[in-house]
Amino acid sequence: MGFSRISILGVGLLGGSIGLALHQRAKGARIIGYGHRRETLDRAMQLGAIDEAHDDPAGAVREADLVILCTPVGTFPELLRRMSPALARGAIVTDVGSTKRSVVELAEALLPPTVHFVGSHPMAGSEKRGVEVARADLFDNALCITSPTGQTDPDGLERVEQFWKQLGMRITRLSPMNHDRLLAQVSHLPHALAAALVAMQPSEALALAGKGFMDATRIAAGDAGLWRDIFLDNRDQLEQAVNQLRHQLDEFAALLDPARADDLTTWLAAAARKREQLAP
Amino acid sequence: MGFSRISILGVGLLGGSIGLALHQRAKGARIIGYGHRRETLDRAMQLGAIDEAHDDPAGAVREADLVILCTPVGTFPELLRRMSPALARGAIVTDVGSTKRSVVELAEALLPPTVHFVGSHPMAGSEKRGVEVARADLFDNALCITSPTGQTDPDGLERVEQFWKQLGMRITRLSPMNHDRLLAQVSHLPHALAAALVAMQPSEALALAGKGFMDATRIAAGDAGLWRDIFLDNRDQLEQAVNQLRHQLDEFAALLDPARADDLTTWLAAAARKREQLAP
Numbered sequence: 001m002g003f004s005r006i007s008i009l010g011v012g013l014l015g016g017s018i019g020l021a022l023h024q025r026a027k028g029a030r031i032i033g034y035g036h037r038r039e040t041l042d043r044a045m046q047l048g049a050i051d052e053a054h055d056d057p058a059g060a061v062r063e064a065d066l067v068i069l070c071t072p073v074g075t076f077p078e079l080l081r082r083m084s085p086a087l088a089r090g091a092i093v094t095d096v097g098s099t100k101r102s103v104v105e106l107a108e109a110l111l112p113p114t115v116h117f118v119g120s121h122p123m124a125g126s127e128k129r130g131v132e133v134a135r136a137d138l139f140d141n142a143l144c145i146t147s148p149t150g151q152t153d154p155d156g157l158e159r160v161e162q163f164w165k166q167l168g169m170r171i172t173r174l175s176p177m178n179h180d181r182l183l184a185q186v187s188h189l190p191h192a193l194a195a196a197l198v199a200m201q202p203s204e205a206l207a208l209a210g211k212g213f214m215d216a217t218r219i220a221a222g223d224a225g226l227w228r229d230i231f232l233d234n235r236d237q238l239e240q241a242v243n244q245l246r247h248q249l250d251e252f253a254a255l256l257d258p259a260r261a262d263d264l265t266t267w268l269a270a271a272a273r274k275r276e277q278l279a280p
Numbered sequence: 281m282g283f284s285r286i287s288i289l290g291v292g293l294l295g296g297s298i299g300l301a302l303h304q305r306a307k308g309a310r311i312i313g314y315g316h317r318r319e320t321l322d323r324a325m326q327l328g329a330i331d332e333a334h335d336d337p338a339g340a341v342r343e344a345d346l347v348i349l350c351t352p353v354g355t356f357p358e359l360l361r362r363m364s365p366a367l368a369r370g371a372i373v374t375d376v377g378s379t380k381r382s383v384v385e386l387a388e389a390l391l392p393p394t395v396h397f398v399g400s401h402p403m404a405g406s407e408k409r410g411v412e413v414a415r416a417d418l419f420d421n422a423l424c425i426t427s428p429t430g431q432t433d434p435d436g437l438e439r440v441e442q443f444w445k446q447l448g449m450r451i452t453r454l455s456p457m458n459h460d461r462l463l464a465q466v467s468h469l470p471h472a473l474a475a476a477l478v479a480m481q482p483s484e485a486l487a488l489a490g491k492g493f494m495d496a497t498r499i500a501a502g503d504a505g506l507w508r509d510i511f512l513d514n515r516d517q518l519e520q521a522v523n524q525l526r527h528q529l530d531e532f533a534a535l536l537d538p539a540r541a542d543d544l545t546t547w548l549a550a551a552a553r554k555r556e557q558l559a560p
Contacts, residue, residue, distance in 0.1 A: 123490045124490075125490075142490070143490070172487070172488070178484075182482075182484060183488065186481060186485040186486065186488050186489050186490075187488070189477070190492060190496045192529075192532055193477065194496055195547070195548055195551035195552070196525060196528035196532055197470060197528075198555045199528055199547070199551045199554070200524045200525055200527075201466060201554075202465075204458075205466040206466065206554070206558060207452070208403070208462055209466050209558055210404075210405075210422070212467060212470060212498075213467065213470050214558065214559065216473070216474055216495070216496050216497075216498075216499060217470075217555055218492075219492040220551050220552060220554075220555040221552050221555040221556045222552060223552070224546075224548035227548050228541060228544045228545045231536060231544065232537075232538055232541060232544065235536040238536060239536060242533055244480045245476060245477065246526070248476035248477075249473075249522055252475070252476055252522070253519060253522055256511060256512065256515040256518060257512075258512055261512060264508050264511065265505060265508045266504075267475070267479070268475055268504035268507050270479065271474075271476075272475070272500060272501050272503070272504055274481075274500075275478045275497055275501040276501045278486060278494065279494065
């Protein structure tokens, strides 16, 4: 694979799963973990996700040839500032953040010119969090979006994509802007909607919730701090996605008229067909 | 159980599953199926969901002591008219419709005074349809709402509730109005939202859809004709639920402001906690 010392900054669900997967698939590599809570680091060591634990980002990245930011995106500015002086010349830095414009801009501004940054978004996760739910197969067959810019080193990009492939992922390249626009539509808005759908229910309605409601709102149980960071970071695109949905709802509400029954059927059938064409 | 000849009008997923469950749990009873397509009836016979097949509702209900309407609610008026003359004195009629005000009103108006109608809504189903996906355990541990009115015969209500319990269901009683109001919020709106969420996505966004999007939109693949009937029948309550969601979205959009980060966290955390308290 070409990386021998890999630093994982943040050993929660994603960071922990990367460590577990590497121990299975990249036996030579040494995995270094950083976390700000001692218990999390201890647990990550016990579970075999990391080989070495640091509670200081600079110590964790020293001599690493690959550094992966796995903390919530809101913590990236401080993390990048603290680790930068300790980065080895030629090190490659990537991340697992759910937004890409601000992350890439920040990393390109704060990291020294002697290292290469490649933005990544491995689309794997769960509404659960923490190293306890980490799994070596979390990334199998999931999609990883890489977001190169004009400044991205082509060789670094290639190596980062190889890294995710080794963990079982498929790769799609998107500019940071396209990433954030499309993810606002297909990921951030659905999360906000699920939360709104739960928030509006009185308890007498929740008592009647069936499988459909459970499926539709499962993501609403996600970590509030993590999603706050994503939403605020991508708020311009998310606002646009919310407006697109408002237009769809207006269109739908206009179809709630017996005189337009055929149009309502057409609208519902088109959505059903579109959904059926995706995986279950 | 007390019913010896049970007519199932409409042998799709729900009707077929009732037949399969009865064959397991009410061995003495004879199960009569009505459908307007010969192939469906043949398939229901082959799968062991029914003992006898009719393509005429009157023939199917003759001498039955329990009749269950399992076709889409939009077909109920015609079905009730056609079967009414053939109903035995003292027969109990119930249904599996997803709306209750119009169904109960219609049944109480159209059925002869010699039979008892009890509105039911067994909350089991799937985005798939047809007798092919019917299962004897479809109702296990799911909720069935019965919707008695001032005209409902107490003994008939009791017997219908016992019937659903025998199929493994839990029972909740709600007035037709409360049923329709709460179901608009917790079932009909989520379905409309899932369809809107799918409808607004460009294909480049759908290509990035992950597990969260799949879960959130699974119900959008439901049958268009079935949901059109439900939506039009319950449109006043659904419009109110859409408006409640619009208010939630406005509230959410107002929180997309770094100055209100704490309020956004509070809003998300409240929704996450509320969702976590439900089953997974």
